[in-house]
Amino acid sequence: MKVREIMTRDVVYAVLPGLRDDVLRLMVKHKKTGVPVVKKGTMKYVGFIRRQIIFSNPNVEQLALLVNREHPTVSSNDDLEVAAKIFYDTDVRFLPVVDGGELVGIVTPTDLMPIIEKMEKPPLVRDFMRKRCMPVWAKTPINVALRIMAISDIYALPVLDNDAKLCGIVTDRDIFSRGSIDMNIAISDLGLGEDEDSWTWEGLRNIMKLYYEEARIQLPDISVEEIMVKNPKAVYEDSSVAEAARIMRRHDFAQLPVKNSEDRLKGMIYETDIMGALLKGENDEG
Numbered sequence: 001m002k003v004r005e006i007m008t009r010d011v012v013y014a015v016l017p018g019l020r021d022d023v024l025r026l027m028v029k030h031k032k033t034g035v036p037v038v039k040k041g042t043m044k045y046v047g048f049i050r051r052q053i054i055f056s057n058p059n060v061e062q063l064a065l066l067v068n069r070e071h072p073t074v075s076s077n078d079d080l081e082v083a084a085k086i087f088y089d090t091d092v093r094f095l096p097v098v099d100g101g102e103l104v105g106i107v108t109p110t111d112l113m114p115i116i117e118k119m120e121k122p123p124l125v126r127d128f129m130r131k132r133c134m135p136v137w138a139k140t141p142i143n144v145a146l147r148i149m150a151i152s153d154i155y156a157l158p159v160l161d162n163d164a165k166l167c168g169i170v171t172d173r174d175i176f177s178r179g180s181i182d183m184n185i186a187i188s189d190l191g192l193g194e195d196e197d198s199w200t201w202e203g204l205r206n207i208m209k210l211y212y213e214e215a216r217i218q219l220p221d222i223s224v225e226e227i228m229v230k231n232p233k234a235v236y237e238d239s240s241v242a243e244a245a246r247i248m249r250r251h252d253f254a255q256l257p258v259k260n261s262e263d264r265l266k267g268m269i270y271e272t273d274i275m276g277a278l279l280k281g282e283n284d285e286g
Contacts, residue, residue: 001079001080001115002076002077002078002079002080003074003075003076003077003078003079003080003082003083003097003105003107004076004077004097004105006080006107006111006112007076007097007104007105007106007107007111008105008106008107008108008111009104009105011036011096011103011105011106012026012030012032012035013035013036013037013038013103014026014035014036014037014038014049014063015037015038015039015040015041016037016038016039016040016046016063016064016067017040017062017063017064018037018040018063019061019062019063020054020060020061020062020063020066021061022063023035023049023054023063023066024054027051033050033051033093034048034049034050034051034093034094035048035049036048036094036096036103036106037049037063037067038103042102043102043103043104044101044102044103045073045096045098045101045102045103046067046069047067047068047069047070047071048067048068048071048094048096049063049066049067049068050068052153053066053068054066071092071096072086072090072092072095073095073096073097073098074086074095074096074097074098074107075097075098075099076097076099076104076105077099080112080115080278081278081279083095083107083112084112084275084276084278084279085275085279087109087112087271087272087275088272088273088275088276088279091270091272092272093108093109093254093271093272094106094107094108095107095108109271109272109274109275110248110249110252110271112275112278113245113246113248113249113271113274114249115278116241116242116245116274116277116278117242117245117246117249118242119241119242119277122240122241122242122277123240123241123277124237124238124239124240124241125235125236125237125238125239125240125241125243125244125258125269126237126238126258127241127276128241128269128273128274128276128277129237129258129266129267129268129269129273130267130268130269130270130273131266131267132267133154133157133158133265133267133268134148134152134154134157134158135157135158135159135160135265136148136157136158136159136160136170136224137159137160137224138159138160138161138162138167138168138223138224138225138228139223139224139225140223140224141221141222141223141224142170142175142219142220142222142223142224142226142227143219145157145170145175145224146172146175146219149172155171155172156169156170156171156172156254156255156268157169157170157171157224158232158257158265158268159224159225159228160265164264164265165263165264165265166232166234166257166259166263166264166265167225167228167230167231168224168225168228168229168230168231168232169228169229169232169257170224170227170228170229171229174227174228174229175219175227232257233247233251233253233256234256234257234258234259235247235256235257235258235259235269236258236259236260236261237258237259237260237266237267238261241269241274241277242277244256244269244274245274245277248271248274253271254270254271255268255269255270255271256268256269
């Protein structure tokens with residue numbers, strides 16, 4: 001199967017030259033965490049911009065200084081295994097599809113999930129999970145949890161109770177949804193009209209960290225357990241990756257906690273990790 005058979009052709013993209021706020025406006029409006037960048041007036045591919053890059057450079061306004069020109073790409077004629085290997089090896093979540101130097105589509109791990117779900121003999125989660133993860137205690141203050149996210153570049157943390165058992169999961173969105181910032185101000189700053197469908201945290205979470213880095217948002221003095229998702233969906237280490245893929249796709253999750261038979265946290269598995277199943281299957285058949 002080729003990339004062109006599963007890629008999204010209607011791509012949301014930014015243009016160069018442009019400004020940081022232009023990209024943020026796109027991310028808020030379309031609920032994206034990253035977008036390809038093309039040369040203005042053309043579809044000539046320039047690079048890719050992720051919200052984490054913007055967050056890490058809060059004082060940089062010119063898009064030209066933020067765009068990643070080395071972000072990996074695929075062509076529409078590439079086999080899906082090529083895309084799967086890039087996802088697995090680089091941990092990127094978006095692959096622009098570029099033909100002849102022009103942007104023609106985009107593909108994500110979610111696009112490959114149905115293939116993994118249908119595998120006749122899928123490997124086990126334990127073969128692809130990450131044993132190194134970043135758990136936090138339920139009593140951890142949310143500002144500390146946010147700092148852990150910033151340092152680790154991991155934005156979904158499993159939460160442990162006093163018995164060291166998994167009791168929740170907390171994301172940057174959960175934290176920023178409790179921040180004291182006037183949504184009207186945020187929308188006004190980005191030049192968004194009141195009639196635009198951008199009045200949700202799902203979209204505004206893309207700029208909340210920038211406001212936090214600029215000290216324009218105050219977080220309440222509460223613990224992780226007050227905002228976390230309780231009893232999160234998880235998979236067992238002996239579950240198949242097909243089951244993990246099914247849960248992720250149906251619930252729009254990018255990661256899942258992994259537990260052992262005693263319900264103890266063993267690690268995390270991310271959507272990019274699951275891509276390795278396609279490579280493993282190919283090797284087994286060979």
